[in-house]
Amino acid sequence: MNLQPVSIQERVTAIDLMRGFSLFGILIVNMLAFHSPFFYIDPYKWFNGAMNEGIYFVIDIFIQGSFYPLFAMLFGYGLAMQYMRAEANGRPFMPLASKRLVVLLLFGMIHAFLIWYGDILITYAIMGFLLIGMIRLPSSWLVGFGAIIYTVPHVLLLGILFLAVAADPNIYVGYMEIESSIQAYQSGSFAEIFSQRLADWSYSNNLVGFVILIATILPFLMVGAAAAKWRLIERTQEKRKLWLFLAIVPLLIGLALKSLPFLLEPNYAFVYLQDIFGGPLVAIGYAAIIALLAQNNAMQKLLSPVAKVGRMSLTTYITQSIFATLIFYSYGLGLYGQVDLLTGTLIAIGIFVIQLIFAELWFEKFSRGPLESVWRKWTY
Numbered sequence: 001m002n003l004q005p006v007s008i009q010e011r012v013t014a015i016d017l018m019r020g021f022s023l024f025g026i027l028i029v030n031m032l033a034f035h036s037p038f039f040y041i042d043p044y045k046w047f048n049g050a051m052n053e054g055i056y057f058v059i060d061i062f063i064q065g066s067f068y069p070l071f072a073m074l075f076g077y078g079l080a081m082q083y084m085r086a087e088a089n090g091r092p093f094m095p096l097a098s099k100r101l102v103v104l105l106l107f108g109m110i111h112a113f114l115i116w117y118g119d120i121l122i123t124y125a126i127m128g129f130l131l132i133g134m135i136r137l138p139s140s141w142l143v144g145f146g147a148i149i150y151t152v153p154h155v156l157l158l159g160i161l162f163l164a165v166a167a168d169p170n171i172y173v174g175y176m177e178i179e180s181s182i183q184a185y186q187s188g189s190f191a192e193i194f195s196q197r198l199a200d201w202s203y204s205n206n207l208v209g210f211v212i213l214i215a216t217i218l219p220f221l222m223v224g225a226a227a228a229k230w231r232l233i234e235r236t237q238e239k240r241k242l243w244l245f246l247a248i249v250p251l252l253i254g255l256a257l258k259s260l261p262f263l264l265e266p267n268y269a270f271v272y273l274q275d276i277f278g279g280p281l282v283a284i285g286y287a288a289i290i291a292l293l294a295q296n297n298a299m300q301k302l303l304s305p306v307a308k309v310g311r312m313s314l315t316t317y318i319t320q321s322i323f324a325t326l327i328f329y330s331y332g333l334g335l336y337g338q339v340d341l342l343t344g345t346l347i348a349i350g351i352f353v354i355q356l357i358f359a360e361l362w363f364e365k366f367s368r369g370p371l372e373s374v375w376r377k378w379t380y
Helices: 013-035 050-062 068-088 094-114 121-132 139-167 175-187 190-204 207-230 240-258 268-293 297-302 304-311 313-328 341-362 370-379
Strands: none
Touching (some): 013 050, 013 068, 013 268, 013 304, 013 313, 013 341, 050 341, 068 094, 094 121, 094 190, 094 313, 094 370, 139 207, 139 268, 175 190, 240 268, 297 304, 304 313, 304 341, 313 341
16 A cells, blocks of 8 residues: 555656756756866856857856756656645655655765765755645645745845945956866866865855755745646646746746846846846746647657656766766866867767667666666665
8 A cells, every 4th residue: 555656657748848858958057067167167257269158148048047946846846746646545645755855865965975066966855855844735825935935035135246246246266166176077086086076065055055045946846836736737738828928928037137147247146136036937938838839749759758858857867967077077088177168068968869869768668767766666
């Protein structure tokens, strides 16, 4: 009588498509940190030359900050689906959800400390524990509380940043950190890489950063859970007018906000406004476009490889880091700090194409991805 995972017949193609496209966007953005000391540079000056500047313009407006919110909302959507499934079957949800999140936390720790410092799985696992404590709240409450948790601290911080910019408009560049990163990842030993990886992880996961993460990621999970309770994705055809609105209005407003650093002088405040407020609006627009496309059977068939990548999202996410670190770190090809933005982006596209092919071949014989099977076994 144990609660079982979602079967193939119960999967929603639009959700898998959203996950697949999110993983591609996340890889494009993460590649900046895979091959360069992205946390410590001013990207508007670092990537010089017409080609690099053009590519960064596209990434910054259309991809950066616009796919991790979608992926986080889908994580909340999935948790709420599991909750509703458990409720419908009269089975306890909390013990199983807790086990799943503990296993995800273990995956995240392995990923963050042994593969790549930019891990998001640890954050998802911790935020997941917070979400399951609120999962019984009505959808409207989840959206309302999520909006408050997100808006209040970010608006306050945005105001502080505008005050700080008035005093010093320059974006911080960590010259010592840049030199240390290049030395460790390009030619250091595994121990030196581990030490640098830990330093980089700590840089973005300090106490202040973690509080900001809670105010950022948790609301996305809450909105995703509310959408699942409303079954918005499953009812796309019924709610077509709503999805059409979401595909146009939030997308246009989000793209306008994300263009500000290029229309005006780039600084901390405009970059923050771009990512924190523009990015999620664009994410909603992308979700709506994908949901509408998924209503077409021909489009579903065409995009089937992307959906299959989305079905093995854990495997896809972690193998992206394995591929990239083998290319750029010293225990692989040691190309860290030696490629331009065009080359790095082409490498990201190449990795994703390999993953599309792998997913297509894998699902001819198996029903779940490799790491998903491990996750399932450890959970059930």
